[in-house]
Amino acid sequence: MTTDSDVVLAIEDLAVEYRSRGATMRVLPGIELQLRRGEVVGLVGESGSGKSTLALTILRLLPANGRIVGGRILLDNSTDLASLSDEQLRRLRGARISMIFQDPLTSLNPTFKIGGQMVDVQAAHAGRRVQRQDRKAYLEKAVSLLNQVGLPDPEQIVRSYPHQLSGGMRQRVVIAMALSLEPELLIADEPTSALDVTLEAQILALLRDIQASRNLTILFVTHDLSVVAQICDRVVVMYAGQIVEQGSVVDVFAHPQHPYTEALLKAVPARSHRGRKLATIPGQVPSLLGELRGCRFAGRCGYAKDCCQADDPRSVSSGASTAVRCHMRDPLSAWPREAVAPSP
Amino acid sequence: MTMLAPGGPAQETGLTDFPLLAPRAPRRGAKARGTVLTILTTPGGAIGSVIVVALIVLAIFPSQIAPYSFSQIDVTHPLQGPTWHHLFGTDQLGRDLLSRIIFGTRIALEVAVPAVASAMAVGLVLGVLGGYLGGLVDNVVILLTDTFQSFPAIVLALALLTVLGSSLRNLIIVISVTFCPNYARTSRALVLTVKQNQYILAERSLGAGRSRIMLVHVLPNIIAPLFILLAMDVPSAIAAEAGLSFLGLGVPPPNPSWGSILSDGFNSILSSPWAVIWACLALGIATVGFLMFGEALRDVLDPRLRGVSRWRA
Amino acid sequence: MTETLASVEATQPLLTIKELRVVFSSGGPILRLLGRNKGGVRAVDGVNFEVRPGEVVGIVGESGSGKTTLGLAALKLTRATGGHVLFGGDDLSRLRGSQIRRVRRNAVMIFQDPHSSLSPRMRVSSLLTEPYRIHNVPKAERYSVEELLKMVELPDRLANRYPHELSGGQARRVGIARALSLRPRLIVADEPTAGLDVSAASSILNLLQSLRTSHGTAYVIITHALNVVGYLADRIAVMYLGRIVETGPAEQIHDAPLHPYTRALISAIPDMSTVRSTTRVVVSGEIPSPRNPPSGCHLHPRCPFAIEQCRTVEPVLEEARPSQWVACHRWREVEALETA
Numbered sequence: 001m002t003t004d005s006d007v008v009l010a011i012e013d014l015a016v017e018y019r020s021r022g023a024t025m026r027v028l029p030g031i032e033l034q035l036r037r038g039e040v041v042g043l044v045g046e047s048g049s050g051k052s053t054l055a056l057t058i059l060r061l062l063p064a065n066g067r068i069v070g071g072r073i074l075l076d077n078s079t080d081l082a083s084l085s086d087e088q089l090r091r092l093r094g095a096r097i098s099m100i101f102q103d104p105l106t107s108l109n110p111t112f113k114i115g116g117q118m119v120d121v122q123a124a125h126a127g128r129r130v131q132r133q134d135r136k137a138y139l140e141k142a143v144s145l146l147n148q149v150g151l152p153d154p155e156q157i158v159r160s161y162p163h164q165l166s167g168g169m170r171q172r173v174v175i176a177m178a179l180s181l182e183p184e185l186l187i188a189d190e191p192t193s194a195l196d197v198t199l200e201a202q203i204l205a206l207l208r209d210i211q212a213s214r215n216l217t218i219l220f221v222t223h224d225l226s227v228v229a230q231i232c233d234r235v236v237v238m239y240a241g242q243i244v245e246q247g248s249v250v251d252v253f254a255h256p257q258h259p260y261t262e263a264l265l266k267a268v269p270a271r272s273h274r275g276r277k278l279a280t281i282p283g284q285v286p287s288l289l290g291e292l293r294g295c296r297f298a299g300r301c302g303y304a305k306d307c308c309q310a311d312d313p314r315s316v317s318s319g320a321s322t323a324v325r326c327h328m329r330d331p332l333s334a335w336p337r338e339a340v341a342p343s344p
Numbered sequence: 345m346t347m348l349a350p351g352g353p354a355q356e357t358g359l360t361d362f363p364l365l366a367p368r369a370p371r372r373g374a375k376a377r378g379t380v381l382t383i384l385t386t387p388g389g390a391i392g393s394v395i396v397v398a399l400i401v402l403a404i405f406p407s408q409i410a411p412y413s414f415s416q417i418d419v420t421h422p423l424q425g426p427t428w429h430h431l432f433g434t435d436q437l438g439r440d441l442l443s444r445i446i447f448g449t450r451i452a453l454e455v456a457v458p459a460v461a462s463a464m465a466v467g468l469v470l471g472v473l474g475g476y477l478g479g480l481v482d483n484v485v486i487l488l489t490d491t492f493q494s495f496p497a498i499v500l501a502l503a504l505l506t507v508l509g510s511s512l513r514n515l516i517i518v519i520s521v522t523f524c525p526n527y528a529r530t531s532r533a534l535v536l537t538v539k540q541n542q543y544i545l546a547e548r549s550l551g552a553g554r555s556r557i558m559l560v561h562v563l564p565n566i567i568a569p570l571f572i573l574l575a576m577d578v579p580s581a582i583a584a585e586a587g588l589s590f591l592g593l594g595v596p597p598p599n600p601s602w603g604s605i606l607s608d609g610f611n612s613i614l615s616s617p618w619a620v621i622w623a624c625l626a627l628g629i630a631t632v633g634f635l636m637f638g639e640a641l642r643d644v645l646d647p648r649l650r651g652v653s654r655w656r657a
Numbered sequence: 658m659t660e661t662l663a664s665v666e667a668t669q670p671l672l673t674i675k676e677l678r679v680v681f682s683s684g685g686p687i688l689r690l691l692g693r694n695k696g697g698v699r700a701v702d703g704v705n706f707e708v709r710p711g712e713v714v715g716i717v718g719e720s721g722s723g724k725t726t727l728g729l730a731a732l733k734l735t736r737a738t739g740g741h742v743l744f745g746g747d748d749l750s751r752l753r754g755s756q757i758r759r760v761r762r763n764a765v766m767i768f769q770d771p772h773s774s775l776s777p778r779m780r781v782s783s784l785l786t787e788p789y790r791i792h793n794v795p796k797a798e799r800y801s802v803e804e805l806l807k808m809v810e811l812p813d814r815l816a817n818r819y820p821h822e823l824s825g826g827q828a829r830r831v832g833i834a835r836a837l838s839l840r841p842r843l844i845v846a847d848e849p850t851a852g853l854d855v856s857a858a859s860s861i862l863n864l865l866q867s868l869r870t871s872h873g874t875a876y877v878i879i880t881h882a883l884n885v886v887g888y889l890a891d892r893i894a895v896m897y898l899g900r901i902v903e904t905g906p907a908e909q910i911h912d913a914p915l916h917p918y919t920r921a922l923i924s925a926i927p928d929m930s931t932v933r934s935t936t937r938v939v940v941s942g943e944i945p946s947p948r949n950p951p952s953g954c955h956l957h958p959r960c961p962f963a964i965e966q967c968r969t970v971e972p973v974l975e976e977a978r979p980s981q982w983v984a985c986h987r988w989r990e991v992e993a994l995e996t997a
Contacts, residue, residue, distance in 0.1 A: 046854040167720075168943045196719035196881060197925045199943060223854060267855045269862055269888045274907075277866075278859035278888070542773040549734055550835070551761030552791045560787075564778045 007077060008185055008217045009035040009058070009097075014071035014082070016050075016057050025288045027053050028241050030071065032315070032323070037183065038215040040208075042232035042249065043071050044264075046223055048285040050241040055189050055221045059099055060089050076184070096123050098178035102190040104170035108162040114173055115158030118142035121180050145176040150206055168199045172206065179210065189221045225268060229253060236323075237261050240285055240296040247321030257318040258326050259301045295327065307334035382644045389640025395633025402449040408441035415598040423616035433618040435608055441619055444600035445626050451601045452630065455512065456581035459519035464574050466520070467527025474528070476558050477534030485532065489525040491616075497522040501584070507592045512595055519584050523577060529574060534566035568645045575638035579631035586627055602626050670707035671745060671843055671875050672731060672764070677704045678739035679723070679730050698947050700726040701900035703740070710842065713869065713876040715886030715907065717922065718896035722946045724879045725769070726844045727896070732764055733757065738813070744843075762792055763945065765836040769848040771828035775820035781806075781831055782816040788838050797808075805834040809864060826857040830864070836867065845877045850885055862888055883926050887911055895919045898947055898955040905981030915983040917960050917991055954986065962991050 016028040029051050035041055045051040056062050058073055060081065073081040075096065084092070093099075101107050109117055122138040123130045139158065146154035149172040162170060171191060178186060188207070193202040208231055211218055220232055228235050228249060235252050237245040237260065245258040254260040266279040283300035283314070286292060295301070298308040307327050320327035327333040383389035393627025402409060411431075418438030425433045434439035474485030492500065501518045508514040538544065539562070547557055582602075588594040589603030597604060602623045679701040681682070700723040705835055708714050718724040729735040731742055733749045742749045744760055752760065769772035782802045789799050800808075802816050809830040820828055836844055849865065850858035866889060869876065878889055886893050887907060894904040895918065903916040914920045923938040940959040945951060951958050957967040966986050973980040985991065 044855070166943050166946075197883075198719065198921055198940060200927045225855070252968055264855060267859050269859050269884050278863050280863065281856040282861045344767070542768050542770055543776045545729075545734060546766070546768055546774040546832075547776065547787070547791075549732060549761065549766045550788045550791055550839075551758040552787075553758075556791065561776050565776075 006036045007034050007036050008075070009033075009219075010074040010077065011054075011058075012072045012074065014054075014057065014073060015069045016053055016066060017069050018063075018066050020065055021224075022173065023289055026069075026179065026241070027066075027288060028057070031243060033236060033243065033246075035217050035219060037184070037217055037232045038211075040218045040220060040231055042228035042235045043219060043221045043238065044223065044225060044228055044235055045238035046264075046285065048240065048288075049222075049238040051221050051238050052189060054238070055099070055187050055219065058187060058219075059097055060092055061099070091125065093123055093128075094178070094183065095181040095206075096183050097185045097187065098181075098183040099187040099189065100171075100174050100178050100191050102193050104167060104174045105162065107174050108170060110162050112161075113158065114160055114162065114165075115139055115142055118145070118158070118173075118177055118180060121177055125181055136206050141180065142176070143178060146173065148179075149173075149176045149210070150175075150202075156340055167195060168202065171199075171203055175206065175210070179214075182214070183216075185217045185219065187219045187221070190223070191220075192227060193224065200227070200257070201230075206229060225253075225264060237242045237264070240292075241288060242296060242325055243315070243323055244297065246320075246323040251320035255319055255321075257321045257324045257326070257329050258297075259303050260297050263300075263302075283291070295325070303328050305335055361623070381628075383640045384620060386640050386643065388636040389644075391634030392640055393639070394635050395629060396637045399449055399453065399630055399633065402446050403453040404450075406447045406450050410440075410446040412440040412443040414439065414444045414447040414600045416440065416443075422513060423612055425616060425618055432622050433616065435605070435619050436612045436615075437598075439598075441605070441622055445539070445622050448600045448602040448605060448623075448626065449630075451512075451595060451599060452582045452585060453578075455515050455519065455585040456578050459516045459585075460523055460581050462516070463520045463523035463525045463577075464570055466569075467524045467529075468531045468563075468570060470524075470528040471531025471533075472535055472558055472562060475532040476539060476554070476562060482532075489528045490491050490519065493525040494530075497584070498587070501588060502591075502593065505588065510593045510596065515585060515588065515594055518588075519581050522584070523581065526565055526577075527570065527573070531566055531570060537561055538562050538565050550618075560566045571636055572642040572645060575641055576635060578636040578638075582630055582634075583627065586623075588639075668748070670743075671710045671712075672708040672877070673743040674704055674706050674727075674731060674740070675743070676740035677701055677727070677730060677737055677742060679726050679735065680738040699899050699950060700947060701730060701737075702950075704896075704899075704901055706894055706901065706904060708843065708875050708877060709834045711873045711875055712892065713878065713890045715880065715890030715893045716877060716879045716896060717883060717886055717893055719922075719944055721882050721898065721947050722896040723899040723947065724896050727848055728766065728847055728877060728879045732766055732845060733760075733899075734766070741911060758792065762788075762839045763841050764843040764845070764903065765839060765961075766839045767829075767832050767836050767844060767846040767849060769851055771825055771832050772820055772823075774832055779819075779821055780816070781820075781823070783834055783839055784820075784831060785816075788835060792839065794839075800838055808837060808868070809834045810860075826853055826860065829853070829861060833861075833864065833868075837872070837874075840872070841874060843875045843877070846877065848887055849878065849880070850882065851880075858885075865889060883911075883922055887977050898944065898950050900955060900984065902956070902985070903981070903983045904974070905978070905983075909978070909981050913978075913981075915977055915981065915988045915992060916985050917962055918956050920991075920995065954984075962987050962994070 011031050011033040014028055014031040015026065018025045018027055031054060043051045043054065051279055053062070053066070057066075057068060058081065059299050068082050071082065075081055075092075080329055081089070081092070108114070110302045119135055119138040119142060122141065123135065126134065142158055143154045151157055151169060151172050157165065157169070157173070165173065192203050195203060204227065207218065210216060220228070222228060235247065235249045236243055237252070237258065239260050245252060245256065245261045247257075252261060253265065263279070263281045267281060269278050281300055286296055286299065294309045294311060295304070295313050298304040301308065305327070311327070313325045313333065314330055315323045315325045316326040316330045318326070327335040384393060416439060418434070420438065421430075421434055422436050422438045423434060424430060427433070430440045430442065430447060435441055435444065445521070470488070474482040500522055504518045504521065505514060508518070514585050544557060544561060547561055552561075585594060586601060586603030586606065588630045589601035590607045592604055592607065605619055606623040610622060613620055677810040679907075680697045680699050682890040698930060704727060706714070716724045716727060722992070729985045730737045733742065737750070741887070744764055747756070747760070749757070749760065779787070786799070786801050788794075803813055806813055806816060811827060811834070813829050815823065815827060815881050820831070823831065845867070850861055853861065862885065864878070868874065876889070878886060880886060890907045893902065893907050894901050895910070895916065896902065897918050903910065903914065903919045910919060910925060914923050918940065929981045940956070940961070942959045945958070954960070954963070954967045954972050957963040960967065964987065970986070972986050974984045977983045977988055
């Protein structure tokens with residue numbers, strides 16, 4: 001059984017709103033999520049699902065018009081990130097939780113050399129005046145990190161500017177920077193979405209190695225199910241701001257419990273579909289402005305019945321998945337059981 | 345030439361997860377009413393609009409508003425301070441200062457607006473042709489703008505006015521010439537940016553000719569910033585006209601340009617400072633009014649120019 | 658009002674590309690005169706292929722492969738430095754003015770970024786009728802705006818919107834509708850599904866497939882996603898650093914790729930059914946800059962099968978199997994090694 005000390009991050013009933021021009025949008029109504037030490041969790045959803053918002057909220061990196069309006073984000077069962085001050089957050093970012101983003105070019109300052117930027121990250125968390133010998137030590141650590149992320153000739157790289165490196169090298173640099181202070185949790189927001197296929201394979205292999213060697217916990221945000229299949233232990237599926245299914249990747253992909261997950265898995269185009277129409281999900285993600293009643297996926301769900309429009313589904317365990325938010329999988333719901341149920 | 349596309353540009357993240365709340369580029373086709381109303385909601389915009397409208401009204405209906413004619417001489421009451429008969433006082437020839445200032449508004453706008461407008465028109469044509477066609481045409485445009493811009497405006501204006509003689513029409517021409525290179529340069533720069541956009545390539549791929557692209561696809565997309573520039577240049581043109589009139593090269597007397605009022609006022613400043621005061625105030629208010637209006641216009645039409653950071657780290 | 662091209666000479670190629678070269682030189686005219694512009698980027702380095710009427714050809718490659726430049730050069734939207742492009746038998750470089758315009762009616766492009774390829778201050782209805790205005794198409798031959806929107810499965814109410822008021826998927830469909838308005842015989846689509854959600858991407862693919870059946874248009878699909886071409890294309894050409902390294906029927910390329918680079922791409926396609934399988938990363942490193950391509954076979958620094966000959970001699974395309982051409986000195990050995 002997992003003990004509490006295994007849980008690195010526990011998100012409890014987290015609610016986030018965006019405000020703009022008088023309108024308020026409740027982007028995340030109440031998220032429950034736990035990340036255990038050493039696991040790689042894939043946070044999957046299409047645009048509008050709230051996955052990026054969730055990732056940014058953990059480190060309180062929301063834009064000015066976004067606010068946490070409820071819930072807690074517990075780090076190591078002790079610190080509530082939602083209630084920390086700016087200074088406390090600053091000390092935490094990079095040191096205990098790191099984040100890497102999609103575009104490595106804009107993650108790096110174009111006017112400073114790589115070495116300087118990596119030293120700065122360490123120096124900023126030193127907590128005291130930084131001496132020259134400290135900077136020297138930091139630089140050595142930077143070189144060592146660049147080596148660990150598979151970059152040849154790190155001595156040359158620390159003397160280079162970002163624009164002198166290729167896209168793949170930059171993303172490795174960014175990963176190295178994120179690891180500088182040995183964080184417990186790495187949040188990766190679509191880090192390979194802008195990369196070529198072969199490069200993506202390399203970066204994913206790198207992340208797997210790093211994860212194994214440091215027992216690092218990784219929250220991997222992506223829209224690409226195939227990436228999840230390659231690197232993640234657990235998958236969390238989000239739709240319209242809610243978690244609709246969670247479970248181990250093997251189980252969820254083999255036996256998806258939620259209709260959305262099922263539809264998502266079916267919609268990936270493959271060669272085998274040649275000549276036939278590809279499965280798509282009709283309709284659009286519902287707007288999150290205003291009140292939403294009932295299951296948010298009901299409008300697009302092939303299994304929807306009356307109860308789905310009327311009532312919010314509970315989050316239950318079903319099959320091997322936890323947190324399945326669907327009336328059909330909830331034995332206590334009003335979903336008509338006589339109807340033929342889909343594959344278990 | 346750009347080589348497009350990395351391996352796979354992926355989804356938008358963050359705020360654009362929810363497109364309804366993403367900062368939206370406003371469209372120029374926004375109904376004029378909407379724009380005007382938005383301008384009026386900001387304090388700067390409201391004040392600026394009021395001033396601009398007031399100036400326009402004064403410029404169009406000076407005879408109806410001014411208590412006296414601008415040239416009505418009354419040598420028996422020269423250089424008086426404000427009285428009930430002459431709210432602003434009189435100048436050295438006994439002319440009512442209030443009326444002269446009001447008529448001066450007409451002159452100021454009569455010169456400034458056509459000057460800046462024609463500068464924009466000519467500069468726009470040059471800039472679009474040079475920017476889009478490139479090559480020799482562009483080199484010629486740059487040569488012209490550089491040449492004219494290398495003269496200090498005042499020197500250029502003086503030289504031209506001396507040659508052409510000073511009249512209202514020539515004033516407009518001369519001031520227009522000094523402003524034109526800036527419009528040419530600005531529109532050229534804008535065209536160069538717009539040219540990089542894919543929709544230009546798309547229209548080319550559909551078979552659109554160069555003139556069509558310049559007229560239909562380039563021009564509408566660069567015109568908004570130029571209007572803003574126009575609004576903000578009007579006060580400079582007013583000041584230019586005032587300056588030239590101050591130097592005696594503007595409209596001939598007895599026409600009451602603010603500059604000539606200022607010039608006359610300086611000569612008698614020890615006896616009565618009122619002419620100087622009113623002329624300076626008029627210039628100042630006109631400048632501030634147009635600037636505030638121009639800034640409000642800029643904020644409404646193109647929030648990107650505002651440079652507000654929306655992200656809190 | 659739909660045209661099917663079954664009656665058109667089915668064997669005469671619609672588009673023929675011969676030894677096409679596109680070099681972007683960095684120096685100005687003076688440097689060029691002095692012959693000192695070695696820093697040129699050889700974006701397209703001697704490409705040959707053809708497209709037959711109604712055929713779908715997929716051009717696959719990663720960034721830096723030159724595939725987009727190839728697409729642009731094929732439509733004369735960027736200047737070719739060498740070689741020929743023949744459309745319907747006419748050499749594009751010999752055509753002028755109105756003749757080029759006529760070609761543009763028959764060969765159109767759909768661009769990668771849907772929003773930036775739509776003129777921002779024009780409404781959808783204007784954008785869709787713009788091609789008719791450009792070519793002075795008589796009213797009788799035009800599709801109505803409603804018909805065009807219906808063709809791409811968009812509701813009528815979008816006709817009055819501006820591009821920035823459309824979602825990515827909708828903007829992309831407008832681009833497709835605009836391309837279809839002229840009833841072209843060839844459409845070059847640059848990354849038609851880039852940046853779209855899985856479901857939206859599949860919708861677009863469904864749309865392209867059905868349009869292909871109903872209109873008989875030939876497509877050139879430029880993409881890095883092998884599964885997209887796998888679904889749509891009849892033939893695939895794989896590009897690396899400006900050269901075509903392998904070409905053949907889509908099924909064959911997927912089932913039995915010959916070139917080491919093609920193998921790497923195929924093996925990098927994630928397979929959803931086998932979870933947590935370690936993907937074999939067959940080529941190491943990254944694609945080098947096209948500014949300074951390696952000598953001989955461009956892939957040799959990264960290729961596990963490279964020998965001395967690969968470094969010095971550029972391989973040419975040879976027909977390894979019926980209709981499957983590969984440019985590799987060692988394809989036979991590679992095949993033997995890989996299947997062992």
